[in-house]
Amino acid sequence: MPNKPVLVLNGPNLNLLGQRQPEIYGSDTLADVEKLVADTAARHGFTVDCRQSNHEGQLIDWIHEARLSHCAVVINPGGYTHTSVALRDALAACDGLAVLEIHISNVHKREEFRHHSYVSGVADGVIAGCGIQGYAFAVDRACTLVKDRG
Numbered sequence: 001m002p003n004k005p006v007l008v009l010n011g012p013n014l015n016l017l018g019q020r021q022p023e024i025y026g027s028d029t030l031a032d033v034e035k036l037v038a039d040t041a042a043r044h045g046f047t048v049d050c051r052q053s054n055h056e057g058q059l060i061d062w063i064h065e066a067r068l069s070h071c072a073v074v075i076n077p078g079g080y081t082h083t084s085v086a087l088r089d090a091l092a093a094c095d096g097l098a099v100l101e102i103h104i105s106n107v108h109k110r111e112e113f114r115h116h117s118y119v120s121g122v123a124d125g126v127i128a129g130c131g132i133q134g135y136a137f138a139v140d141r142a143c144t145l146v147k148d149r150g
Contacts, residue, residue: 004069004070004071005041005046005047005048005049005070005071006037006041006046006047006048006049006070006071006072006073006074006139006142006143006146007048007049007051007062007063007066007070007072007073007074008033008034008037008048008049008050008051008074008075008135008139009051009052009053009059009062009063009073009074009075009076009077010030010033010050010051010052010053010075010076010078011052011053011054011059011075011076011077011078011079011080011081012053012054012055012078012079012080013054013078013079014030014052014076014078015030015052015054017029017030017032017033017104017132018030018032024104024105024110025104025105026104026131026132028131028132030052032132033050033132033135034048034050036132036133036135036136037050037074037135037136037139038050040135040136040139040140040143041139041143044139044140044143044144044147046071046139046143046146048139049070056080056084056086056087059075059077059080059087059090060086060087060090063075063087063090063091063093063094064090064093066094066097067093067094067095067097070097071097071098071142071146072097072098072099072100072142072143072145072146073091073094073097073098073099073100073142074100074102074135074138074139074142075091075099075100075101075102075119076101076102076103076104076135077101077117077119081101081103081107081114081117081118081119082113082114082116082117082118083118084118084119085118087118087119088118088119088121088122091119091122091123092122096149098124098141098142098145098146098149099122099123099124100123100124100125100126100127100138100139100141100142101117101119101120101123101125101126101127101138102126102127102128102134102135102137102138103126103127103128103129103134104129104130104131104132104134105128105129106128106129107128107129108128108129109129124141124142124145125138125141127141
């Protein structure tokens with residue numbers, strides 16, 4: 001069993017899952033997501049460390065911390081996906097860590113500005129449009145990458 005957990009980060013407004021725009025994001029809550037990723041990681045013998053912030057700098061600080069204390073990063077950057085070069089740069093500095101980008105909705109079926117991601121270019125994988133099940137896919141993939149990289 002790995003000694004380091006998978007860091008699951010959720011960006012701005014994801015604390016409102018289940019309340020905000022359920023026609024886009026569904027009725028599942030952030031607590032539902034956290035249970036799903038914990039159960040998924042456990043099947044692989046891993047643990048998760050789930051965090052959410054509406055503040056870009058806090059997310060960056062946690063990513064910097066992950067370089068030493070986690071084996072992978074699964075991130076839903078929310079609106080920072082389309083705006084934050086700083087978040088991208090922090091993820092790019094995660095040498096050796098698996099990095100997976102997740103979006104609950106299919107961002108490519110939405111407004112044009114959502115079609116570009118600064119994060120995708122440094123992620124090992126991108127999952128979009130699968131609802132919260134996408135988090136399970138991302139954690140599955142992160143665990144596989146960690147095991148493969150041994």
